[in-house]
Every structure is written in C-alpha cells, then in structure tokens.
Amino acid sequence: MQGEKTERVPIWIMRQAGRYLPEFHTIRKHHSFFEICRTPELACALTLQPIDRYGSLLDASIIFSDILVIPQALGLEVTMVEGRGPVFPEPLVTPSDMERLTKDVNVDEALGYVYKAITLTRHKLEGRVPLYGFIGAPWTLMAYMIEGGGSKTLSKAKTWLWKHPESTHDLLQRITDVAVTFLVGQVRAGAQMLQVFDSWAGELSPRDFKLFSLPYIQQIAVKVKQQLTEQGLEQVPMTIFAKGAWFALEDLVDIGYEVVSLDWTIDPEYARQVTKGKVVLQGNMDPSVLYGGENAIRETATRMVKGFGGQGHIGNLGHGVLPTVDPEALKVYLETVQNVSSEMNK
Template identity: 65%
Template sequence: MNAFPPLKNDLILRAATGQPTERAPVWIMRQAGRYLPEFRKEREEHDFFTICRTPELATRVTLQPINRYDGLLDAAIIFSDILVVPQALGMVVEMLPGKGPNFPEPLVLPEDLMKLKEVVDVYEELGYVFDAITMTRKALEGRVPLFGFIGAPWTLMAYMIEGGGSTSLSKAKTWLFKYPADSHKLLQKITDVAVDFLVGQIKAGAQIVQVFESWGGELSPHDFNTFSLPYLKQIAQRVKKQLLQDGLSLVPMTIFAKGSWYAIESLSESGYDTISLDWTVDPAYAKSITKGRVTLQGNMDPSMLNGGDDAIRATVRQMLTAFGTNQRYIVNLGHGILPTIDPEATRVFLETVHSVGLELNKNGYKVEESICKNNAG
C-alpha cells in the first residue's frame, strides 16, 4: 500500500458523501487542457498520448491548473483520456491536431469484435495510468484530492464504431438496432475492463472517480435504459464490491451522463454518490427528482466563461443560490472547459465561487475543522 501525504482539503470528499461543507467545493472538467498556455507548450514538445503514457509528464500536466489557481481548485483530475480503454482492447487510437480522436480501423461489422483482445490485464496494458496516479498523488502533497476516471461503455462503444467524434452517431446507433446481441456483448466487454481499470486507479491512489457517459444524450430514454444504464449500474456495484473484497475503503463515485436529463432519477438510484449535470438541467428540477439521495455537480455552460466578468459573477451567484452551498453540491461546468477560454476568466469563476459561496453560507451550518478519515488513502 502506498503511503501518501495527509490530505489538507477534503471539501470534495465531504460534499460527495453528503457531509456539510463550509462552502461548495469546485473543480472543472478538462481543467488541465488546451486553454492553458503551459499545456499548449507541453503539447508542442510531446504527442497527446505520449503525455498520457509518461507518468512524469501526466503528473506535471495534472498539476498545472492546481499550481496556476493555487488554493482555488478543490480537486485535481489525472491527465489521461477515456480512449485508453479501446487501446487496451487492442484498437489503434490517434489524436489528430485539429480533428481529435481517430480510429484508423473502427469496428464495422460484428465479426470485427474478434479483433479485440479476449482478456485484458489492465495492470499490463494501463499500468502507466496507475503509475501516474500514484506519482501525482504524492506530488500533490495533500493539497487536494485526486480524481480518477473512465469513459462509460456506451460512449466508448460509440467511438470504437464511429472511428472518432460524430454529430449523429448513426453507425454506432445502427449497431444497437441491427445487432443488439453483439452490441450487448461489446458493452459487457468494455464494462469488464472498466471495472478493473477503476479499481486499479483507486488502488493506485485515486480518492474519488468519475464515469463519463458523454454520448448518453444521443439515446432515447428507452435505449438509454437498455444500452447504458445497466452497465453504469454494474460498474458502480462491481467496483464497490471488489474494493470491499480486497479490504479497501470505498471512494465516492460520480456519473456524468451528458444530455440524459430524463435519466436523473434512475441515475440517483444506480449506486453513484454524485450526479454531474449539464447546463440544460434546472437545479430545482434536479433537486426535486433526486430528493437528497445524491450530491449534485455542475452545471454552468462552459461558454459563459467567454461572457465577461460580470456575466460570470452573476451566473455563479445564481447557480450557488439555486443549488445551495453547504451540503450535497459540487460546483463545476456543465461539460469540459473550452480551449478558447481565457485562463483569467477561469480565475474569476473560481474566485467568485469561493467568495459568493462563503457569503451565502455565512449564516448557515458552520463546519468544525475536520479532515476526512481517508487521509492515508
């Protein structure tokens, strides 16, 4: 077992598990990314997946926003990519400048499933992610908790069949309707790897994890319940079961199913501690549907960061007022931060979250100084 520095800021962990907080914690999806000049400089010297596969580089990039916004972010998220799982399954994935992910040989017909590895040893195929997590956890020196993450099975299946991003996902959705049995076979194969991968990340030092169902909103409610939700549930249940069998403490788990507003109630009963919301979901609706069962996360439109300081401050105040500031809420954007965002606009966002959160909470519940029991990981 790794020995990690004591944790100094446990706001995220408390919020995710329903404990009171003196202010709403905040982090940003894709907070280590192209909007930061220091990251762009790193990319001038190194290929995207080289950074992912080199623990020293992944650690350095993960820490970039933590260092830039010292004291303003309440979590780090390991620099990696959801598409390392298809790579572990034997597929070639490239990150093309100006285009994004590309699969030179996507899955076209069910027979192509034979090309995937029958058994995946995540410690052999994805050990570099585990090494990066352990290295980063130590380098953080307890400043904030560290997120691990995976892509959800349906989202990864869509990439593997489409060969990259898509506006319609017509090829992947055709599989669901034309080859349902083979689709379930592929989704189960991805799920099995995802469970092992998440457990490995937690063992390596991840203190909280998130599952990204980025293409969830492309499915109808019926198709979501058929091809997404069962596998999301399975991941939450199996990860927790495996950790307990291995004698390890559970960590909070977050699900982000972008565009799947209709599934919020089902997701709140699926075994996750936190549901991350995109910007199309009204806070009052989400709170009424979830009834305090889970923590909510989100959900400012990332484009708002291009709207100027006054708009940012007004939106943050509105969001914090709607969600609350001292229990079961984590501030975030409704999706990943855009490459076009000015880093100083991000600073305004973070500073406003702090100041307004403390202001709104000043007459509320006062939390005594207490750092969570999971310091040693």
C-alpha cells in the first residue's frame, strides 16, 4: 500500500466476509445482521471465515461491520430487511428532521462494539494478515439517511442538495466529524489500514461531486492523519473508493489517500496514465464475471493484472462480492491474480 515493489500483487476482496459463504449462513440463521455487528465475538468469527477458508490466497482481512453504523450512532434506527436490504423506518424528510439527530455523539461509546471486534480480531488473526477498518463516506451515508434505504435514483437525497444546500453541508459536516473520530478509534483498537466507501459517488455530476463529496472525503483523510499524530498513534494507509466517479480520478489522487480503489468501469491502463504513479491502485474486476465460469474468470483476471502492470496494484473486485457467488469461483479469481502477477514479477 506504500507503493513498494512486491513479488506479486497482494489481494483481498470487498465483502469477502459475507453472504456468499455457507459458513456465514450457519451463524446468520441464529442472529440478526446488526446483532452480529454489535457482538464482537460474532463479528470476529465472520471476519475470520474467508481467511480460514482461503488461507494464503488472501492478503488482508476487513472487519465485519456495516457503513450504516454511523447513522445509527447519530440516532437513526436502521434495520436489515430480507430481500430489501437496509431500511430506515423514519428517514430524514425535511431539514427540521435533523433535530432528531444526536448532537454531540459519544462515538467511542456508541460504536465501541466495533472497536472491541477489531481488537479481538487482531488477536485471533495472530499476524496472519493485516486488518482493515472502514466507514461509509458522508455523501453516501447522507443519501441513505434521506432515502430511507437503497434507491435507483436518489431523487430525495439529490433534492436536498439543491433545495437545502446549507442544511446539506451541515449534515455532511456532522457525519464527517463522527467519521473522523470513528476511524481514529478503529486504529487505536488495532486496525492497520482504513478504507472509505463512497458507494454512491457516481450518482453525482462532476460539479456536485466536487461540492458535496470531495471536500468531505478530503477532510477525513487530512483530519484522521492529524489526529493520529496528535494522539501518538501510528499512521496507517488509507484507501478511497468512490464507485462510479471515474470523472474524479485525477482529483482523488491528491486528497491524502495512499490508495485509490477503482470500479470496473475504469480501464486499468487509463487509470495508470491519469494517476501517474502517485497512488497505489486497487481493483477492479466486475464481480459479475464470477458467474461466468472458470475460463471467463481467468481471462478477465489475467487481463486486469496485466493492465495494472503487476506493481503499484492491490488486487480486488470493482465492488463487493455478490451474495450468490460460488466460493470456488472466487478461489479461481484469487489464484489467477496470484499466479499471473507472480509470473510477471519473476
């Protein structure tokens, strides 16, 4: 993650701990989703599942949690509904609803269960692989809080941007402040790397991205690094994943992150030209290729690794692994990335 020369491309997978694994369902059928997130022993167990299954094929773990724990800390109820995903029973409808949000969030108290899960997982990993902590980016979290769940258009959230710009910036700043404290706390608890997920970045126009997302994800990188220094904590590499925001690639290089994660709509060779080696690139195979059979997986993964040049690259998918993927298909992908990159770097 520091751009050092490696013998092969390191690799991990977004959502690698999750619904595509049968061992996940063994635990999940006895516990609700957020119950697992709030129970350190269960979150730890799920975090370790892909590491135990794939062994040396994975080079990092990511704590089992959810980006929506920040809205919960801000006082909103979030439930996970089968077949629908996350649901906010009482989303923010007008700016006056922001009065319902907790004003001075005690982040360590509200989200301490994540810290405990991170610390426990670090011990259980016994140094096998490093551990990621993560958050959702302010714009993405704001959109969820207003839409009340997933949305194809984000029309309610976007209406806020134009009708209530002052309240929009107020809300984004409040989320940002909690996010910074939360990330620093994750490092204190034992996270060795951090990723910021701006899952709905690409739903904004280039202008709106620069107004409503970029300043806040930049704040997060700058302030987390400042607070780590002030608190005597070690600096950790930070990754930004702005899904769909291909238009912002040049901007993302210079806002304080060591790694820029890419979705599958960005050509690796183009990304290398734009970023000019200033950051490590992560990604970016379309997760749906994992349904295409072994030949398609190997062919696409090989093309991806070669496109990134075998160095300055962390292997991953262009988004999270999908819930109905065969774990053996993911294994083919992991093996291909390792084999091809090892051959390139001989």
